[in-house]
Amino acid sequence: MSLIEIKDLKVHYPIRTGFWNRITDSVRAVDGITFNIEAGETYGLVGESGSGKSTTGKSVVGLEKVTSGSIMYKGVDITKKANRTKLDYNQDVQMIFQDSLSSLNPRKRIEDIIAEPLRNFEHLSKDDEKLRVLQLLDIVGLDADALYKYPHQFSGGQRQRIGVARAVATNPKLIIADEPVSALDLSVQAQVLNFMKKIQREFGISYLFISHDLGVVRHMCNNIAIMNRGRLVEIGTREDIYNHPLHIYTKRLLAAIPETNVNQRAAHRASRLAVEKIYQEQQSKYYDENGEAFPLIQVSPTHAVALPENIAKQLASQEGEVQA
Amino acid sequence: MWKTILRRFLIMIPEVIILSILVFLLAKAMPGDPFTGSINPKADPQQIHHLMKINGLYDPWYQQYWQWVVHLFHGNLGNSYQYQEPVTRLIAGRAGNTLWLALFTMILTYAFALPMGVFAGRHEGKLPDTIIRVYTYVTYCIPFFVILVIGIWIFGYVFGWFPTTGSISAEASGSGWLQTIGSRFYHILLPGILGALFGTVNIVQYLRSEVIDAKGSDYVRTARSKGVPSKDIYRHHIFRNSLLPIAAFAGYSITGLLNGSIFTETVFSYPGMGLLFVNSISYRDYTVITALVLIYGILNLIGTLLSDIILSIVDPRIRIE
Amino acid sequence: METASNFLNIKDVSTAFKINGQFYDAISHINLQVHHDEILAIVGESGCGKSTLATTIMGLHDPAETKISGEIDFEGTNLLNLDDDGYNDFRGAKIGMIFQDPLSALNPLKRIEDQISEVMDYHTSLSKEEKHERVLQLLDEVGIVNPKRTAHQFPHELSGGMRQRVIIAIAIACKPDLIIADEPTTALDVTIQAQILDVLRDIQKENHAGIILITHDLGVVAETADRVAVMYAGQIVEEGTAEQVFNTPEHPYTRSLLRSMPQRDNENDDLYVIKGNVPSLQKMPSTGDRFAPRIPWVPASAHEENPSMHEVAPGHEVRCTCYKEFSFPDEKGSVTV
Numbered sequence: 008m009s010l011i012e013i014k015d016l017k018v019h020y021p022i023r024t025g026f027w028n029r030i031t032d033s034v035r036a037v038d039g040i041t042f043n044i045e046a047g048e049t050y051g052l053v054g055e056s057g058s059g060k061s062t063t064g065k066s067v068v069g070l071e072k073v074t075s076g077s078i079m080y081k082g083v084d085i086t087k088k089a090n091r092t093k094l095d096y097n098q099d100v101q102m103i104f105q106d107s108l109s110s111l112n113p114r115k116r117i118e119d120i121i122a123e124p125l126r127n128f129e130h131l132s133k134d135d136e137k138l139r140v141l142q143l144l145d146i147v148g149l150d151a152d153a154l155y156k157y158p159h160q161f162s163g164g165q166r167q168r169i170g171v172a173r174a175v176a177t178n179p180k181l182i183i184a185d186e187p188v189s190a191l192d193l194s195v196q197a198q199v200l201n202f203m204k205k206i207q208r209e210f211g212i213s214y215l216f217i218s219h220d221l222g223v224v225r226h227m228c229n230n231i232a233i234m235n236r237g238r239l240v241e242i243g244t245r246e247d248i249y250n251h252p253l254h255i256y257t258k259r260l261l262a263a264i265p266e267t268n269v270n271q272r273a274a275h276r277a278s279r280l281a282v283e284k285i286y287q288e289q290q291s292k293y294y295d296e297n298g299e300a301f302p303l304i305q306v307s308p309t310h311a312v313a314l315p316e317n318i319a320k321q322l323a324s325q326e327g328e329v330q331a
Numbered sequence: 332m333w334k335t336i337l338r339r340f341l342i343m344i345p346e347v348i349i350l351s352i353l354v355f356l357l358a359k360a361m362p363g364d365p366f367t368g369s370i371n372p373k374a375d376p377q378q379i380h381h382l383m384k385i386n387g388l389y390d391p392w393y394q395q396y397w398q399w400v401v402h403l404f405h406g407n408l409g410n411s412y413q414y415q416e417p418v419t420r421l422i423a424g425r426a427g428n429t430l431w432l433a434l435f436t437m438i439l440t441y442a443f444a445l446p447m448g449v450f451a452g453r454h455e456g457k458l459p460d461t462i463i464r465v466y467t468y469v470t471y472c473i474p475f476f477v478i479l480v481i482g483i484w485i486f487g488y489v490f491g492w493f494p495t496t497g498s499i500s501a502e503a504s505g506s507g508w509l510q511t512i513g514s515r516f517y518h519i520l521l522p523g524i525l526g527a528l529f530g531t532v533n534i535v536q537y538l539r540s541e542v543i544d545a546k547g548s549d550y551v552r553t554a555r556s557k558g559v560p561s562k563d564i565y566r567h568h569i570f571r572n573s574l575l576p577i578a579a580f581a582g583y584s585i586t587g588l589l590n591g592s593i594f595t596e597t598v599f600s601y602p603g604m605g606l607l608f609v610n611s612i613s614y615r616d617y618t619v620i621t622a623l624v625l626i627y628g629i630l631n632l633i634g635t636l637l638s639d640i641i642l643s644i645v646d647p648r649i650r651i652e
Numbered sequence: 653m654e655t656a657s658n659f660l661n662i663k664d665v666s667t668a669f670k671i672n673g674q675f676y677d678a679i680s681h682i683n684l685q686v687h688h689d690e691i692l693a694i695v696g697e698s699g700c701g702k703s704t705l706a707t708t709i710m711g712l713h714d715p716a717e718t719k720i721s722g723e724i725d726f727e728g729t730n731l732l733n734l735d736d737d738g739y740n741d742f743r744g745a746k747i748g749m750i751f752q753d754p755l756s757a758l759n760p761l762k763r764i765e766d767q768i769s770e771v772m773d774y775h776t777s778l779s780k781e782e783k784h785e786r787v788l789q790l791l792d793e794v795g796i797v798n799p800k801r802t803a804h805q806f807p808h809e810l811s812g813g814m815r816q817r818v819i820i821a822i823a824i825a826c827k828p829d830l831i832i833a834d835e836p837t838t839a840l841d842v843t844i845q846a847q848i849l850d851v852l853r854d855i856q857k858e859n860h861a862g863i864i865l866i867t868h869d870l871g872v873v874a875e876t877a878d879r880v881a882v883m884y885a886g887q888i889v890e891e892g893t894a895e896q897v898f899n900t901p902e903h904p905y906t907r908s909l910l911r912s913m914p915q916r917d918n919e920n921d922d923l924y925v926i927k928g929n930v931p932s933l934q935k936m937p938s939t940g941d942r943f944a945p946r947i948p949w950v951p952a953s954a955h956e957e958n959p960s961m962h963e964v965a966p967g968h969e970v971r972c973t974c975y976k977e978f979s980f981p982d983e984k985g986s987v988t989v
Contacts, residue, residue, distance in 0.1 A: 028338075055841040056812070162929060163698075192697035192868060197912040197923035204922065219841060222871075226914030226923070245919070263842040265871025267913065269898040272875055279846060549756035556710055556751075557771040557822065558744030561736065567770070568759055575761065647806040648760055 008082075009043035010181060010213050011067065016040050016076035018062050036062040038237035038299075039076065044181065049207065049214040051228030053221060053260070059237040064183045064217045068102050098128040101174035105186035107166035111158040117144075117169055118154040124176045143172040147202065164195030168202060175206055185217045200227060221264050225249055230309075233257045238300040243310035251326040253312040253319065255293045256300075259286045292318065336640055343632050350628045355396050358621045399621070409618035413611065418622045422604060428498050429603035432519045432526075432595065433588045439527035440584070444534035445577075449570060451535065452542025463539075467532045475529050475591065479598040482525040493521035496600040522595045530587060534577060541573035548572075575645055582638030586631045659829055660686040660709075660862065665722035665732075667701075667708045669933065675719050676933040678704040679886045682722070683961075686830060686862040691853070693865045693877035693894075697909075699930050701886040702866045706832045709864075710749055711739040727829070745775040748823030752835035754815035758807040764791075764818055765803035771825045790821040794851050813844035817851065824855050831856070834866045849876050870913060874898050879967075882906050885930055885942040891961070892968035902970040904950070904978045905943050911980070924980070941972045949981050950974055 019033040037059040044050045054060040065071040066086070067078060073086040080099075083090045091097060101124070104110035111120055121140045125131060131139060144153055147168040158166055167187065174182050184203070188196040200223065206212060218224050224231060231248045233241040233256065240254045252258045262279040266272075286293075293314065295301055300313040306323035314322070387395060402409060408418035451463040470478070487495035494500065499514045545551060546569060554564050589605075596605035604623060611619035643649055662684040668675035679701035686692050694702045707713055708720060711731060724731040731742065743749075751757040758767060768790060769783040778786065784803075791799035794817040807815055816836060823831055833852060837845035853876065856863050867873060873880055873894065880897040882890040882905065890903040901907045911924040928946045936942065941955040959972035 055843065193870070193909055194697065194912050194926040197925045200914070201922045201925060221842070222914045225916070226919055259843060263846040265842075265845075265869065265875045267870055267874045267898060267910065269874045269894045275875070549751060549753060550759040552712060553749075553751060553757045553767075553819070553822070554759070554770070555712055556743050556747075556749040558740040558742070558774050559770065560740055560774075572759065572761055646761070648808050 010046045010080070011044040011215075012077075012079040013043070013063075013067070014041050014077045014079065016063065016066060016078065017074040018059070018066055018071055019074040035237045037066065040232075040234070040237075040239045041303075042232050042239065042242060044213055044215060045230075046180070046213055047207070047211045048230060049216050049228045051224040051231040052215060052217045052234060053219065053224050053231060054234035055219060055260075057236075058234045060217045060234050061185055063234070064102070064185045064215060067181075067215060068100055068183050069097065070102075095128065098124070098177045099180045100183065101177065101179040101181075102183045102185065103167075103170050103174050103187045105190055107163060107170050107190070108158060110170060111166060111173075113158055116155050116157060120158070120169065121173050121176055124173060128177050139176070143176055146175070146206065147172040162195070163191055164198050167191060167195075167199050171199070171202065171206070175210065175212070178210065179212065181213045181215065183215045183217070186219070187216075188223060189218065189220060196223070203227070221249075221260060233260065235300055236298075238313065239303060240300045240313040241311070242303065243307075247307070247310040251310070251323075253306065253310075253322045253326065254314065255282070255286050255289065258282050335643060339636060339639055343636060346632055347629060350632070351400070351625055352396065354621050354624045354628060355399060356392065358617045358624070359392055359395070408622040411611075411616055411619050413614045413616045413619070418618050421607070421619065422622060422626070425602055425604045425607050428601065429592055429596070429605060431515070432522060432601065432603060433585075433592060435519050435523040436526040436530065436588055436591070436595075437584065439523055440530035440534065441581075443527055444531040444538065445574070447531065448535040448538025448577075449542055449573070452539040452546070452573070453565065453569075455539075455543050455546075460539075463535065467535050470529060471532050476594045476598060478529055479522070479525055479594060482521060483598060486521055494518050495521075498602050518601070522599045522601060526588070526591050526595055530584070530591065533587075534580070534584075537580070538573060538577055541576060542569060545569040545572050578645055579638050579642035582634045582636070582641060585634035585637070589627055589630060658685045658687055659727050660684075661723075661725040662705075662709070663723040663725065665705075665708060665720065665724060667704050667713065668719040670717045670719075671934060677886055677936065678933060679708070679883075682888060684881060684888070684891075686864060688829070688860050688862055689856070690878040691856060691863045691865050691876055693867060693873040693880045694883060695867055695870060695873050695880060696883035697868055697930065699885075700883040702883050703834055704886075705883075706749070706834045706864065706866055709830075709832060710743060710747060711736075740774070744771045744828075745826045746828050747830045747832065748826070748828040750816075750819050750823045750831065750833040750836045752838050754812060754819050754839065755807060757819055758815060760807055762806075763803070764805055764807070764810075768803075768818065768822050768825055771822055775826045786825070787821075790825055791818070793824075793855070794818070794821045795847065796821075812840055813847065816840060816844075816848055820848070820851060820855070824859065824861075827859050828861060829859075830862050830864070832864045832866070835868070836865070837872060838867070838869070845872070852876070870909065882909075885936060886933075887942060887971060888961075889943065889971040890969070892965070896965060896968040900965075900968075902964050902968070902975045903943075903972075904947050904974060907978070907980075908946075941974060943972075944974070947974075947978065950978055954978070 016037055017035070017039050018037040019035050021030040022032045022034060023029065024031045040063065042050070052060045052063060062071055066073050069085065069088070069091050076086070077084040078086050080096060081094060083094060085091050085094065085096050118137070118140055121143055122136055125136055125139060140154065141151055144151065149165065149168065149172075153161070153165075153169075158169070161169065170187075187203070188199050191199060203214065204227070207214065214227070216224065216227050225245060228245060230244055231242070232239050233248065233254065235256045241248065241252065241257045243251075248257060249261065252261055259282050262275075262282040266275050268275075290298070301315055303311040303313050304316050304319040305311045306319050310323075312319050312322075383389060387398060390398075399409070406419055408422075410416065411418050411421050414421055447463050451460040454460050483495050486492050494517065498518050499511065500518075551564060551568055554568050559567070592603060593605035593608060595601065596603045597609050600606065604626070607619065608623045608627075610616075611623065662682055665682045666677050666680045668677045682705060684692070694705065696702045709724060709731070711734070713720065720732055722732065726742065726746070729742075731739065734742070758764075765784070765787050768787045772778055772783050772786065776783075787803055788799040791802055796802050796814060796817055802810065802814065802818070807818075810818065816839075820836075823833075831852075836852065837848050840848060849872065852863060852865070855861065865873070865877060877894045879893050880891070881888045882897065882903065884905045890897060890901070890906045897906060898910075901910060905926075908924065908926045912926060914923060926946050927948065931937070931942070931945075939958055941959045944950070944952070944955050954974040954977040956972050956974075961969040961971050962973065963969050964975075
C-alpha cells in the first residue's frame with residue numbers, strides 16, 4: 008500500500024458574477040488528479056505557475072478545502088478534518104515553503120519556531136524539548152547559538168534549513184516541499200538539496216517535491232507527475248519523463264530548460280522552436296475540444312500519458328516502450 | 332459600474348435597519364425618564380406616570396420601535412421633551428450650521444494636509460520633514476478638546492481675534508445678508524482651523540509614508556530609467572499614486588468630522604447638531620438622541636459607501652466594468 | 653580588447669554604499685567593455701554586486717548614500733561626470749533598462765500605452781499619433797498578439813510574460829545602443845523565459861545594440877550570451893567568451909558553481925557545496941583573494957597578495973594565480989552541510 012493515495016482530487020473555486028453574486032462558473036485549480044506517493048520516495052510534481060501544483064500540495068497537508076475526491080492515508084480519507092485530527096495527521100505530514108523569510112515568524116526565536124510543532128503534538132518537559140531542538144539544529148547543521156536568534160539573522164539557506172528542522176521535528180512520514188529551493192542561490196540550493204536527501208536516507212521520509220525547475224526535479228525525484236491547467240498530462244519515472252516524454256506539454260517544458268552546453272546552443276534552440284511549433288499547431292491532437300487534457304492512459308507499468316488511447320500507443324511504440 | 336454601486340447601496344438597507352434598532356434600544360436602556368428633573372420637581376408622580384403612559388413609554392419596545400419607524404416615514408421624529416418642538420424642525424435648524432462647519436473644516440484639512448504630507452515625504456529626513464513630524468506627533472498626543480480649549484483661550488481671550496461662542500453675532504443677525512454671511516464665516520473660522528489642525532495629523536502621516544513608499548518603488552525606478560526628470564516623476568507617478576488611498580479615505584473622514592463636531596460645538600457653544608446631541612443626552616431627550624444617532628449612523632454608512640465608490644473609480648485594479 | 657565597436661568602456665569603477673555612516677564597496681575596480689551586436693552576461697550569486705553594476709551604469713543611485721569612482725565611457729561621454737539632468741539624456745534614449753519583476757516595475761495606475769509613450773515624450777519629437785503608431789509597432793515587435801487591446805490595458809490585466817514584454821518595449825522604444833537586462837526572466841516560467849530570451853536576441857540583432865544580461869542562471873547565460881563575466885564578492889573573477897567560460901572554466905568559483913548544478917549524470921550523488929559564505933560588505937577583506945576562504949585546501953602560497961586578472965587565452969581572463977593549482981578535493985560526496 009502506498010503512503011498516500013490521491014484519487015480524483017478536485018479543488019474548484021467559485022466565480023461569482025452578476026447582480027446577485029451568483030456562482031456562475033468555477034476556476035478548476037485542480038481538476039481530477041490521481042497519483043500515489045510511496046514510503047521513502049521523492050515524488051515530483053512539476054508545472055508552470057497556475058498549473059495547480061501548489062494547490063495540490065496544500066490539499067495534501069489539509070490547508071485547502073477539497074471540492075471532491077479523496078486523499079487516503081492509512082486507509083482513511085484525510086480530506087475530512089475529523090479524520091485528520093483522529094490520526095494526528097498533521098504530525099505525520101509537514102510542509103516546507105518557498106519563502107523561508109515570510110514563513111518563519113519574525114518575532115519568534117529559532118528555539119520557539121522549531122519547538123512549536125513539538126509543543127502542539129508531543130508535550131515534552133522543558134529540558135527534553137530543548138534537547139530535541141538542539142538535536143534538530145544539529146541535524147540541519149546549525150550551531151547551538153542559533154537557538155536565541157531571530158529568522159532575519161540568518162542567510163536564506165540557513166533559514167530554509169530552519170524551515171526543514173521545523174518540518175522534521177515531529178518525525179513526519181511525508182514532507183510537502185513547495186518550491187523549497189527556487190529562491191536560493193545555486194550553491195545554497197545544493198546545500199539544501201543534499202540535506203533533504205540526507206534526512207530522507209536517515210529517517211525514511213517521503214517528499215512531495217513541488218517545483219517548476221525540471222533540472223532540480225530530475226536530481227531529486229524518482230517518480231514525476233507533470234501538471235498542466237489543473238490536470239496531470241504525464242506520469243512516469245525519471246527515465247520515462249526525461250528520456251521518453253510523450254505529451255507535447257512535457258516535451259515543451261523539457262525543451263525550455265536552458266542547457267549549460269554552449270556548443271549545442273543552436274541545435275537546442277532549433278529543437279525547442281520545433282517543439283513549440285508542434286505545441287502551437289497541434290493543440291487539437293493533445294487536448295480535447297475544450298482545451299483540456301485527456302484522461303491518463305497507461306502505456307507501460309510506470310508511464311501514463313493524457314492522450315487518446317490510439318495516439319498514446321502509437322507515440323509509445325515510436326519511443327520503443329514496452330506496452331502495458 | 333452602476334450595478335456595483337446599486338448593489339453596494341442595497342447592502343446599506345439592512346445595515347440601516349439594524350442600526351435603527353440598536354439606536355432605539357440603546358436610547359431606551361438609558362437610565363432615568365424624560366420627565367424627572369425637567370418638570371417641576373414637586374410634580375405629582377401620578378402625573379408623570381400619566382405623561383409616560385400617554386406618550387406610550389410603557390409599551391413593549393418593539394411596539395414603540397414600530398411606532399417610531401412609522402412616524403419616521405412621515406417625517407415625524409416626535410417632539411423634543413426638552414424644547415417642546417418637533418425634532419425634525421429642531422434638527423433642521425441646526426444641521427445647516429454643522430454642515431457649514433464640517434465642510435469648512437474638511438476643505439481646510441485637505442488644504443493643510445496634502446502639501447504637508449507630500450512635502451514631508453519628498454524631503455524625508457530633512458529639516459522640514461522633521462518639523463512636520465514633530466507637529467503631527469505633538470498634535471496626535473494632545474486630546475482634541477484640549478486643543479480646542481487652548482485655541483479658544485489664546486485666540487479668543489488673550490488676543491481676542493475670534494468670537495468664542497455662537498454661530499452669528501447678535502448685531503449681524505438682524506442686518507443684511509452680507510453681514511450675516513460675514514459673521515457666520517467669522518464664527519466658524521477658529522473652530523474650523525482648530526478642527527483642521529487636528530484632522531491633518533492622520534492624513535499627513537499616511538500621505539508621507541505613501542510618498543516615501545512610492546519613491547522607492549520599482550515603477551519609479553522604471554520611470555527614472557526612462558529619463559523622466561525628477562519633478563515629472565513626482566507629478567506623474569508619485570503624487571497620483573500616493574493620493575489614491577487618500578482620496579478613497581475622504582469618505583471615511585466624514586465620520587471623523589462628525590465625531591469632531593461634538594467636541595467643537597460643545598466647546599464653542601456652536602448651535603449645531605453636536606451641541607444639540609450633548610444637551611439632549613444630559614436632558615435624556617430620547618426622541619432627539621435617537622434621531623441624531625440615527626442621522627450620524629446613516630452619515631457614517633454613506634461615508635463608507637462614498638469611499639468604496641471613489642476607490643472603485645480611481646483605482647483600475649478594483650475597477651469593476 | 654580595445655576595438656572600434658567598444659561603445660561602453662567601464663574603467664576601474666567602484667561603488668560604495670553608506671552603512672551606519674561608513675562607506676563599503678559593493679563593487680570594486682570593475683573593468684568591462686561592451687560592443688555593438690553582442691550580449692554580455694554578468695553572472696553571479698546574490699550579493700555579488702551584479703545589480704549594483706547595472707544601477708551604477710544607469711546612474712540610479714542616491715548620491716548622498718553612495719560613492720562612485722572610476723570612469724564609465726559611453727560613446728565618448730563619461731557618464732559619471734553627468735548631473736541628473738545630463739543623465740536623463742542617456743537614460744531611456746541611449747540606454748534602456750529591463751527589470752526583474754515586471755509587475756512592480758510598471759505603474760499600476762497607468763495604461764500600457766501611456767507607460768510606453770512616456771519614454772518617447774522625453775527623447776523624441778514625435779506627434780501624438782506617431783507615438784501611438786510606434787507603441788503598437790513596439791508591442792508587435794516584442795511578440796504581443798493584440799497590440800491595440802494591450803495598449804489600452806492596465807498592468808494587472810496582463811500575464812507575467814506579457815508584462816515583461818511591455819517592459820522590453822519600453823526599454824527599446826528609442827532604439828538604445830545599450831540595453832541592460834537585470835534578471836529579466838527570473839520571475840517567469842521556463843517556457844516564457846525561453847520566449848523572452850528569444851525576443852531579447854531578436855531586438856539585439858535588429859538594433860545592433862549591445863546587451864548586458866545580468867542573471868544568476870548559468871543555463872540562461874549558456875543559451876544566450878556571447879561573452880560572460882563572472883562576479884564574486886564585488887569583483888569580476890573570470891571573463892571570456894561563452895565557449896571559453898563554459899568549456900574551459902578556469903577560476904575556482906566558476907568551476908564550483910558549474911559543479912554545484914544538478915546535472916544529467918549526478919542524480920544519485922550529493923551535489924557539490926561551496927564551503928562557507930559570501931562575506932558581508934562590512935567584512936570584505938581589503939587584500940588577498942576573496943574566494944580563498946571557500947577553498948581552504950588550496951595553499952595560501954597559490955594565491956596572489958593583490959589578485960589581478962591574468963589572460964589564459966585571447967579574451968579569456970581569470971583573477972588570481974590560484975586557478976593554476978586548483979582542483980577539487982577527491983572525496984566529493986563527503987563535502988556536505
